[in-house]
Amino acid sequence: xxxxxxxxxxxxxxxxxxxxxxxxxxxxxxxxxxxxxxxxxxxxxxxxxxxxxxxxxxxxxxxxxxxxxxxxxxxxxxxxxxxxxxxxxxxxxxxxxxxxxxxxxxxxxxxxxxxxxxxxxxxxxxxxxxxxxxxxxxxxxxxxxxxxxxxxxxxxxxxxxxxxxxxxxxxxxxxxxxxxxxxxxxxxxxxxxxxxxxxxxxxxxxxxxxxxxxxxxxxxxxxxxxxxxxxxxxxxxxxxxxxxxxxxxxxxxxxxxxxxxxxxxxxxxxxxxxxxxxxxxxxxxxxxxxxx
Amino acid sequence: xxxxxxxxxxxxxxxxxxxxxxxxxxxxxxxxxxxxxxxxxxxxxxxxxxxxxxxxxxxxxxxxxxxxxxxxxxxxxxxxxxxxxxxxxxxxxxxxxxxxxxxxxxxxxxxxxxxxxxxxxxxxxxxxxxxxxxxxxxxx
Numbered sequence: 001x002x003x004x005x006x007x008x009x010x011x012x013x014x015x016x017x018x019x020x021x022x023x024x025x026x027x028x029x030x031x032x033x034x035x036x037x038x039x040x041x042x043x044x045x046x047x048x049x050x051x052x053x054x055x056x057x058x059x060x061x062x063x064x065x066x067x068x069x070x071x072x073x074x075x076x077x078x079x080x081x082x083x084x085x086x087x088x089x090x091x092x093x094x095x096x097x098x099x100x101x102x103x104x105x106x107x108x109x110x111x112x113x114x115x116x117x118x119x120x121x122x123x124x125x126x127x128x129x130x131x132x133x134x135x136x137x138x139x140x141x142x143x144x145x146x147x148x149x150x151x152x153x154x155x156x157x158x159x160x161x162x163x164x165x166x167x168x169x170x171x172x173x174x175x176x177x178x179x180x181x182x183x184x185x186x187x188x189x190x191x192x193x194x195x196x197x198x199x200x201x202x203x204x205x206x207x208x209x210x211x212x213x214x215x216x217x218x219x220x221x222x223x224x225x226x227x228x229x230x231x232x233x234x235x236x237x238x239x240x241x242x243x244x245x246x247x248x249x250x251x252x253x254x255x256x257x258x259x260x261x262x263x264x265x266x267x268x269x270x271x272x273x274x275x276x277x278x279x280x281x282x283x284x285x286x287x288x289x290x291x292x
Numbered sequence: 293x294x295x296x297x298x299x300x301x302x303x304x305x306x307x308x309x310x311x312x313x314x315x316x317x318x319x320x321x322x323x324x325x326x327x328x329x330x331x332x333x334x335x336x337x338x339x340x341x342x343x344x345x346x347x348x349x350x351x352x353x354x355x356x357x358x359x360x361x362x363x364x365x366x367x368x369x370x371x372x373x374x375x376x377x378x379x380x381x382x383x384x385x386x387x388x389x390x391x392x393x394x395x396x397x398x399x400x401x402x403x404x405x406x407x408x409x410x411x412x413x414x415x416x417x418x419x420x421x422x423x424x425x426x427x428x429x430x431x432x
Binding site: 214240241249 | 312317
């Protein structure tokens with residue numbers, strides 16, 4: 001007579017949950033800072049209920065059966081949310097692996113026949129290993145989403161347009177200039193030119209590690225677009241090694257005003273706006289302090 | 293007499309996406325720093341590497357680059373070999389001319405990389421792919 005494995009599990013449902021919770025709570029890696037015991041219990045209980053609802057004698061042999069879709073779905077969402085909360089892969093994996101231990105433990109108590117026990121444990125192992133794998137896949141997907149979101153955030157915060165003076169904008173570029181970033185930079189710069197009514201824009205490339213022909217092409221495009229808007233564009237922050245490389249590459253930047261530092265670019269901008277920055281004369285300061 | 297080139301270390305890297313270019317450049321930089329290459333030569337090597345990697349991506353959908361540390365006599369250097377299985381280059385001499393491009397770029401990648409490197413070699417076969425080898429000596 002075949003042993004009704006699902007019956008055993010269903011009968012022992014409460015005890016399985018209790019033991020699993022005990023295991024999890026006793027574990028040294030328990031993250032009480034990230035998840036409360038009540039939430040953990042709710043998650044665990046929901047998983048057991050869903051698993052036992054879908055499990056029957058037939059689909060036990062077939063871990064890929066579509067019957068398990070609700071379980072896999074639940075696990076995936078648990079795993080995704082844990083990845084976002086900052087659980088480590090080990091902690092997330094131990095969650096499902098812990099359940100396997102408890103299930104096998106229950107089988108060991110209920111089934112006396114060795115051959116049957118080995119046979120059934122193997123099936124349970126296979127089924128739960130399959131669940132662990134999909135948990136990991138979901139976990140990695142969760143982490144990738146985090147990375148993608150961060151990439152977007154970096155792209156957004158790394159293109160600030162600064163109004164350094166009335167009519168002068170500065171745009172420090174940090175990192176590599178690819179087509180997508182050039183697009184963002186150009187858009188923010190051009191709208192800012194219109195909004196602020198600036199006539200000079202300084203592009204500072206001190207933070208660009210490598211200037212190859214693609215980066216140069218993107219810079220040239222940005223400069224021509226700025227010119228079309230009626231503003232002048234200065235490129236600053238050209239380091240000595242970058243200058244030598246640009247010459248060897250054969251990139252022609254002769255039509256663009258380039259400066260080695262942001263300060264000299266600002267000076268140039270002041271000059272073309274006929275502004276003057278002067279040090280206050282000391283004797284005039286003194287005379288104001290001590291009137292004679 | 294030609295002094296033989298000795299291979300000291302070798303590493304392969306695949307460049308298949310735009311995102312692979314930056315890690316690849318960083319890897320080249322690590323190797324250049326290891327052989328104490330000066331900042332200017334480092335920048336030249338990295339820029340040439342960047343040009344060639346981008347070419348490979350743009351025209352051949354990527355390929356494999358081997359990064360090697362080599363020595364010839366007392367000099368040490370970095371040898372990069374870019375191998376792709378793309379369409380190949382119809383006229384290599386034309387492609388090495390400044391300002392020539394079948395894409396919409398400045399047409400400076402290949403000739404620029406040749407000027408930036410100490411030694412440059414290109415082999416291309418239509419329909420089979422292109423192989424570009426550059427060497428930059430630490431003091432060259």
